[in-house]
Amino acid sequence: MTPSTVRLDGAGSSVEVATAFGPRIVGLFVHGRNLFAELPDAALAGPGGRPYRLRGGHRLWAAPEVPEVTYQPDDEPCLVSANGDGVRVEAPPDGAGLAKVIEIAGTVDGWILDHTIANHGAAPVTVAPWAITQLRPGGRFALAFAGHGEGLQADRSLVLWPYTDPTDARLSLTADAVAVEAPPVGPPLKVGVAGGAGWARYELDGTRFEKRISSGRGAPTADLGAALQVYVCAGFGELETLGPLAEVPPGASVTHRESWRVS
Secondary structure (H helix, E strand, O other): OOOEEEEEEEOEEEEEEOOOOOOOEEEEEOOOOOOOEEEEEEEEEEEHHOEEEEEEEEEEEEEEOOOOHHHOOOOOOEEEEOOOEEEEEOOOOOOEEEEEEEEEOOOOOOEEEEEEEOOOOOEEEEOOOOOOOEEEEEEEEEEEEOOOOOOOOOOEEEEEOOOOOOOOOEEEOOOOEEEEEEEOOOOOOOEEEEOOOOOOOOOEEEEEEEEOOOOOOOOOOHHHOOOOEEEEEOOOOEEEEEEOOOEEOOOOOOEEEEEEEOO
C-alpha cells in the first residue's frame, strides 16, 4: 500500500483503492499476489489528445463506447469516505459532465461494488455504467449463457466485436458458457453474452475471480445486449459487466452493482 491508496482486508482477499485518481481499484490481493494487471504506461487517446491512462485494475466507464464521453481522463484526486465497513470513492465531474462513484464493501466470500454515474451537465444523457476489471494474463475466462429452458424461441446470444475472429483458437463454447483463453500474447479478441445467467469468471493459478450481476430481461442495453463481456489482448484481459442503458436527466444518476466472489 502507498500513501495514495486505501486498503481493505476481507475474507480471503484484500483490495487496494486509489485516492489520487479514479475512482479506481488498483489491487485485488489473494495470498499476497495482485490478480489485477498493473499497466502504468498503457493509455488511450482521449478527447483533445489528452491520454486516458488504463493503469490496470478496476475502473468505471460510461457505455456505449464513445471516445468523447467514455475516454474522459480520470486523473483528478477522489473524495474517499467511510461507508459502513467499506469505502465510497467519488471523482469530480469529468469533461463530459459525468461524476463517477464506486462504493465497495466486504462480504463473507468477496466484495460488493456499486458503480454510480451522475449527470452534472445541462442536458439529459443516455448511458450505462460499465464496470471493467483488467487482469493478469495466463488464465481462462468464462461467461455464462442466459438460457431459460426449453422452447421454440431463441434464448441466448453470442456477440462479437469487429476485430474478433470467430475461428480464433482461444475461443470455445460449452453447454452453458463461452470460454476464452488469455495467453500473454495474441491479437485483440472480444465477445459478450446477455446477462440473464448472471455470472462471469476468470481462473488463474488456482484462484477463481467471479462477478455476478442482476440483469433484468428486456431492459435496454448497449452492445446488442451483451451485459457480460471479455476482452483479451497482449498483456492483459478484461472481465466487464454493463448495467442497462438509462436516460439520466441533469442532477440524476444511475447505479450498477457487481458481486465479487474470490476463491
